[in-house]
Amino acid sequence: MNAPLRRVAISVLVLFTLLIVNVNYIQVVRSEELRADPGNRRVIYEEYDRQRGSIVVDGTEIALSVETDDDLTYLRQYPQGPLYAAVTGYYSVRYGARGIERTENDVLTGDDARLFTQRLSDLFTGRDPSGGDVVLTLDAATQQAAMAGLEGVTGAVVALEPSTGAILALASTPTFDPNLLSSHDAQGVADYAAGLEAADPDPRLNRAISDNYPPGSVFKVIVSAAALSSGEYTPDTVIPAPDLLTLPGTSTTLENFNGSRCDPSGEQPLIDALTISCNTAFALLGIELGEDRVREMAEAFGMDGEGLDIPMGTVGSSVGDIESDAALGQSSIGQRDVRMTPLQAAMVAAGVANDGTLMRPYLVDQLRAPDLTVIEQADPDELSEPVSPEVADQLTEMMVSVVAEGSGRAARIPGIDVAGKTGTAQVAPDVPDHNWFIGFAPADDPQIAVAVFVANGGGTGGDVSAPIARRVMEAYLEGGGG
C-alpha cells in the first residue's frame, strides 16, 4: 500500500500548494483592489480610530473630532457648521471628504510626512496617535458678516488681505450643515444628502470658487487698467460716451443701464465713465484699445488660466473668444463670454489695492503638529504685477469716486475712503440680473479687498451687493483687522 500512500502524500502537497497559491493571489495580487473596495469598511474604521486634527479659525476649532461610544471611535463635529461649510467641507463615512477636510487630509489624519517624527514618538511613548491641526487665514467676524449679508439670497463673498493674499472670508449661500453629512447615523446622512441633492439652488455648489458668472461692469476696472497702462490715457482723458452705440459691423445696438444718458455732450472723462458705469464709453474704449491689450490685462489679473488651488481647486475665469470688434465691445462691459468667479473678482480688487501687485490667495495659515509646534507657516507669494503703482493709484482714485459719488454709494463707510466698482450683469431675458460689487478699504491703506456676488439678485450691484460689501469691510476694520 506504500506506493499509493506516497501518491496521496504528494497529492496533499499539491492541494496545499494550490491553497497557498490562491492565498497569494488574494493577499498580494488582488490586495490593492480589495483594500480599495467601496464595501470595505476596514479602511474607514482605521481612519476613524485615530483622532483627526482640528481646523482652527482665530483660535477657535471650527472642525474637531470627539470620541464616541459607537463603532467608529471619533465623530467629526462642526460647532458652527453652516457658517464655514464652504471652507471646511465635510468628512463623511459615506461621501468621503470635501473642502479643507479633503485637501489637508494628510495633515489632519497625521499621515503627512512632516508628522513622521511625531508618529514615531507616539509609537514609543504609547500615546494614541492623532492628526495635526490646520489653522486658517479666515477672520471669524468677517466670515460672519459675509454670511449674514448673504442671508436670504443666493451668492458668494470672498474677502482678501491685499498685502498677502490671505483669504479673510469665503462664503457661499445657500449653505449646508456639514454635521449632518459627517454624522455616524447612516440613514440620517443619506436622507440629508438626498435633500441637498433635490434642493434648488444647489447648496453643495461653492459659488465663491466652483462656478463663474458674467461680471458685468466689474470688468470695466480691467479695461480701465488696460487704458491707463497704455500710457495714452489718464483718469481725466475725455472719451466718447454716446447714448446709443451701434456695434461695428452689426445692427446690434448697445445702450446704457436702463437707457440712461452718460453725458449730454456725448463724451466724458474716463473717471466719470467709471463712476457712473457708462456702457457705451467702455465698449468704445475696449474697441479702441484692441483685444490684445484688454485680454493681456485680464490675464495679468489671473483670468484665462487654470483655476488656482487655495488649496481647494477653483474653476478658472475667462474672457472668452472675441471674434470681432462688436464682440470686443460687449466683452469690455463684462458681458458676452466673460466669466469670473467671485474669488477672481476679489483678486481684481486686491491687485489694485496692493499697489498693482497681486498676491496668490490662500486659506491655510499654519499647519501644526498635535503638540502645537508649527510644521508649516504660509509664505505670501506674489502671483503677478498687473499694473504699475502709478496706475494702481489712478485706478484707486477712480474707484473711490465710484463709491463716493457714483453707482457704489451704498458701500460708503463713514470716516473711511472706500474704493469699489459695481456690476449688474444680464443673464438672459426674463431672468433677474446678477449683482456684483468689488472694492477695498481704506482706500489709502487697504486692509481688506472684497467681492460680493448675488446671483439673480434682481436689483443693481449698487443696491444689492454694495451694502453687503460694506458690512463685510466694516466687520474686519472694526475688529482691528490687519
Place this chain on the structure above:
Amino acid sequence: MTGADPAPQVAGAAGAPGTAPAVPTRRGTELVMLAFAVVITLAAQCVVDITVTGSLRPELAAFGGWFTALWAVMHVVVRRFAPYADPLLLPAVALLSGLGLTMIHRLDLAGEQVGATATREDAPVQLVWATLGVGLFVAVLLVIRDHRLLSRFAYTLALVGLLLLALPAVLPASISSVNGAKIWIRLAGFSIQPGEFAKICLIVFFAAYLVDKRDVLALASRRVMGLELPRGRDLGPVVVAWLLSILVLVFERDLGSSLLLFGIFVVMLYVATERASWLVIGVGLFGAGAFLAYQLFGHVQVRVDTWLDPFAYRDEGGYQMVQSLLGLGTGGLFGAGLGGGRPDQVPVAKSDFIAAAIGEELGLFGLVAVIIVYLVLVERGLRSSLIVRDAFGKLLAAGLAFAVAWQVFVVLGGVTGLLPLTGLTTPFVAYGGSSLVANFALLAILVRISDAARRPAAPPVQPGPPQRAMLGEAPTEVVRP
C-alpha cells in the same frame, strides 16, 4: 556479487531478536517544540490584549497556566504510554489550537469593543472544550494500547457513526438546524455536531473493511482506456458510500460533510486496492452527484453561484464571502497585526471563517505558516502510515491524516474562494466544541499508530501467522472468550 551486501537485509529485516538498535524516542524534541508552541501562543495572547485594550487581562495568567498544563499533561501521557510517537504531531496541534484560542479571544474583544450587548466570551468556553479534548486524548491513549484493537469494533463503530450522522436529520429542525444545515444537536445550551465524531468512527470502519476486502476489490475485470476496472459486483461499497454522502447532502443540507466523507472513502479505497480506477470512478460518481445536486437543490445552486462571483451577491448570499476576501486583501503581506484589524466584519469569524481572521491580522505570512503547520501535521501522519507494519494501521493512519488534509483544503479553499463554501470547521483552530474534541480523539489515534510505527519491533511473542485483519476470515466472536 554474492554475499556482497547482506548488511541492508539485516538492517531492513524487522524483528532480529535482541539486536534491535535503540530507536530514539524523540520526546525531548517534542518537549522543546511544545514549549515553543506554548510560548508563541502566550506571546500572541499578550499582543492581542495590549493592542486591543491597552493592558493585559487579569485572567491571562490563569489562561497561560491552564493552557501550559494541558500540553504538559499530553506530553507526560505520551512519554509514558506512547514513547515512540511522532514528535511533531503534538507541537503542530498545540500551535494550531493556541492560535485558534488567541483568535477567538481576539474576536471576543472585538465584540465587546463595539459595545454589542450580551457578548459571550467564547475563548474560555473553547478552553473548556480543549480540556475535554485532552481528556479524551488521554483516555484513548490509555484504553487503546494497540490500534489494532479498534478493528475488532469496526462494525459497531460503523453503526455508531451512521447513527451519529443520521441523528440530526431525523431530529426536528428546532434542535438540529442552524443556518439551514441540519447537522447539530442542541441541548441545554450546548451544541454538538455529531458528524465530527461520525467521521472518525467511519474512518475506522472503512480501514477495517477495506483491509479485509482489498484483495477482492483489487480484482480487475477488464481494461478500458488503460484503466483496470473492477468487477461490477464489487462496486457495491463505493456506491453505498456515495449514496450515504448524497443522503447527508439531501437530508442535512451539509455540502461539507458529504464532500468530506466521500473524498476520504475514495482515497482510502485507492490506497487499499492500489487501483487508480477507483479514483476515476469516485471522481465520476462525485461529478455526477454534484451535477445532480446543482440541478435539484436551490441551496447548492446559490452556493455555486456565490462562489463563482461573490461580489455579484455581496449584499445577499455572498456577503460573508466578500467580507472574507476584503479582510484577506486588507491584511496583505504582513497583516494588520494581532488586534489591529477588523476581523469581526466577517460574520461567524470565530468558527467557519477563522482563517479569514488569521489572514487579515497575520497577513499572507501568517496564513501560509498555518497552512504549512497543517501540512506538517498531515505529512507526519502519512509518514506514520508509511512505516507502520500492519495493513489496518496503515490504512487507518492514512485515512485520519487525509481526513485532516481534505478538511483543511475544503475549508480554507472555501474561505479563500478556491472552492464553494461548505460548513466545515478548521480543525483545532475554529471555535466549536465537537470539532475540537473529536479532532483530539483523531490525534490520539494517530499518536498511537505513530508510536507503533516507530517502536522497535518486539521479538515475536507468539510464533505463528501474523495477526492480520480478522474481519472476513474470523467473526468478532472468535476473540471473545
